[in-house]
Amino acid sequence: MKTRLAILGVGRWGTHLVRNFLAHPQAEVVAIADPIIDNLTTIQEKFSLDPQSILFTSDWQSIKSKVNLDALVIVTPASTHYPLIKDALQSGFHVLAEKPLTLDPRECLELTHLAKQQQRQLMIDHTYLFHTAVNQGKLTVEEGKLGELRYGYASRTHLEPVRQDVDALWDLAIHDISIFNHWLGQYPHQVQAQGKIWLQGDRRTSLSPDGLADMVWVTLHYPRGFQATIHLCWCNPDKQRRLCMVGSEGTLIFDELSKDEPLVLQQGYIQRKGENLIGQGQQKQVIPVEKAEPLKAVCDRFLESVKTNIACEFSSARVGTKLVQILTGLSRSMAENGAIISIPELDFSLE
Template identity: 70%
Template sequence: MKTRLAILGVGRWGTHLLRNFLAHPQAEVVAIADPNLDNLTQCQAKFGLEEKGIIITSDWQILPQIGLDGLVIATPACTHYRLIKEALELGYHVLAEKPLTLDPSECLELTRLAQQQQRQLMVDHTYLFHPAVKRGQEIVTDGQLGELRYGYATRTHLGPVRQDVDALWDLAIHDIGIFNHWLGEQPTAVQAQGQVWLQPNYKTVHSPKGLADMVWVRLIYNSAFEAIIHLCWSNPDKQRRLCVVGSQGSLIFDEMSSDAPLTLQKGYLEPQETRFIPQGQIREVIELEKAEPLQQVCDRFLETIRTQKSCSISSGWLGTQLVQILSCISISLQRQGEIITINY
């Protein structure tokens, strides 16, 4: 029997979710809902939804009347708490776009509610399902980099510029999630500084001085590993690059490199008298399986419903941890770079 789903929010990312669930043999998209009529019209034209008998509505409140198994939520982050809570209380399984909410206490409440309702709550942390991230985690765990020393990441582009969250909340969760996944641990402290240029008058709980367009983040781990992340949505130089450096080599995930998204750059320094000489320098392109990360997310969500087993790498609990980390980074940003300890 197919899993009956409704998709709430069919903007840029919701459209991708719709495409994947329409193509999945174990899913039946029953309805889409979006208050933006243009989004609904575009989806109808692109996918022929009415011909498929799919309900198209601007009011999600009618959805409980049509019999659903799960709800896919791809709406602005500020709406997540209310919508996810209502969906869980109605007995639906939920796949939510990241971040789970903008408040760690709300995330914890929703995760516990899902547990009480015996329903699956999964967060769409798409990068954790990327073949390069999966293979990279295996390489790090195998010890091929030697002693892990530090990491860095850059996530920059020229728009889109959001008005509900700043560049930190829009972009950082991806790289934080990858670092945590590869290291098998969460940061114990964070530090951040940033700049507001475009929207000083757009203020939120996390951004009382305006939405930061550029942010530098420092993640501090208990293992002594540290990572620096550069985030900016006002930079014509589009980059999606993350690196973990060890004593024997560096692992580089460069999403903009279509030919070699994951490379292992081997090399180490050998002491010779008073000098250090580079040795063993070899660049290895890592072969990856062919798979669309979002397709993997959709497949895993349907599997969690079918098996009633939560997704270990993208559950509500992991989503809560990441929101807690982001909240602490925001505090450091507001306090102009003060180091903030994270209490999980």
């Protein structure tokens, strides 16, 4: 039996989700909602959808009374997630939500508990965790090919889109943080961040009281001594999507923009010869990676979770809650001029 679902929000990313679910043999899109009427018209024309078989509406609440649903896909601004997800779970629907889960870790924790109580799946679209290069990279790290893990660095820069609801930290950082956490199998226990504002110093939010930072430097401190630095900017024409993990015997490089070599192990180590320290064993190994659309894998996994009612461990509400907690700590650090902020353990015991 197909999973009957509604998709709420059909902007740029929502359009990709519509495309994937329409093509999926285990899904039936029965409703599409967006408060912007032009978005509904565009999506209907783009995929030649029949309004007699799919409900198009600007009001999410009307869907519940007009169609039978199993699940809701929420692709709206993060500031709207909490009430929408809470309503959906209380209505008995499974939920796939765009990242971040919410903008407040306390809300995330509440929704995590609610999903458990309702016996419904709450999965977060952390798309990079479904990327074949990221999954192969995790296997490479676990096989010990890097030796002793020492530090990491990443750069995520581009020229627009410039967000007007959140800063570059909340827009971009979650991707690289989630990859580092996934590869290491742990979360940072301390974080630091410093930002620079050029464009929107007059646009202040509770998360960004001094304005929306256009460029941010992030530092993550992990319990076993590993440290990662991330450079984020949305007004830099040097577009980069590159993440590296360095060990005593090599560096693992994930370069998303490299079509032919997205994952490379650059091997090499330092050996002492007398009083000298000499580089040895330097060679480049291109790691084969299967080509597949990560978002399709997200949709596959969500539908499987709905069918079995078993959570996807690496993209669950718990993971989403921890990531929001980390981002909140980084925002606090920026507000305190780069102070080191400790990230406490969260209590998921109510689950």
